Amino acid sequence: MSDEVMELGLRERKKRAVRIAIRRKALELVADRGICGVSVDDIAVAAGVSPRTFFNYYASKDEALFTPAEDRLEAADSLIAGADRSLGPLGGAHEAMLDLMDERKHDLTPVRLRRKILEREPALIGSFLRVSMSTQAHWVARLHERFADHDPPFPDGYIELVVTSTWAAAGTALSVWxxxxxxxxxxxxxxxxxxQLSAGLAHPLSNS
Structure with a gap:
């Protein structure tokens, strides 16, 4: 590996660390004080960066709160790419979600903080839903790639239904918990x- 490639990797890791630090402090502060009680300057100071650096990474407080974490997107990509094809999209999505929500493997503090923020700040639900829909679309694309050569092809909308229902189950589980x-x-x-979902969605219906 060349020095240039190694340096690029180091720079990217540093940038990611700053992005994570800003996001984490934004979540902690807003969960504690509410969105109106926290300024960009407050978040920047807590994260140890300048307000200018904050805006290099995020366009607003909302974006800092709800932008998907790169490590979780990458973990989902890896889990879906390695999913047992015999499980189909439903089993693959379920196994991925179970892994991502396993506290022994992942720090779920940001998940808890977002839930607390949304309970306190219902006006932010729209921002959360936009990001959630974008992330679900990412899962859909990865599952389509994983099962692209399935014979016969899955009916239109089936994988989308699998992902939407899987995320709904995760949301319900968080609420119950x-x-x-x-x-x-x-x-x-x-x-x-x-x-419970598997009992009703394990066998996709045809388009007709």
Missing amino acids: GAGGHAEPLLDILRRQLD
């Missing part, structure tokens, strides 16, 4: 939700 005071592990609740 939060309302239950963490009495039952999140992963157990999510698995039960996904099993």
Whole structure:
């Protein structure tokens, strides 16, 4: 590996670290004070960067709060690319979501903070949904690639339905888990939700 390539990798890692730090501080501050109680300057100071640097990474506070984390997108890509083809898109999506929501493997603090923010700031739900829809579209594209040569082809909209329902199950699991005071592990609740979906979506219907 050339010095130039290594330097590029180092720069990208540093940029990602700054992006993560800004996003994390934005989540923490807004969860604690509310969106109107936090300025870009506040976030920049907490993250140890200048306001100008903040705007190099994010166009607004909303964007800092809800932009998908690169590591989770990459983890999803890897999980879907390596999904057992015998499980089909439904099983692949479910296994990916279970992995991503496993607290033993991933830090779910940002997930919790976003949930707290949305409960406190319902006006931000639109921003959250726009990002959620974009991320779900990313999953759909990856699943289409993984199962592109499936014979017969899956009916129109099936993979989209799989992803939408998988994300809905994750949202429901988070709500149940939060309302239950963490009495039952999140992963157990999510698995039960996904099993319920599998009972009704395991066999795709034809277009006709």
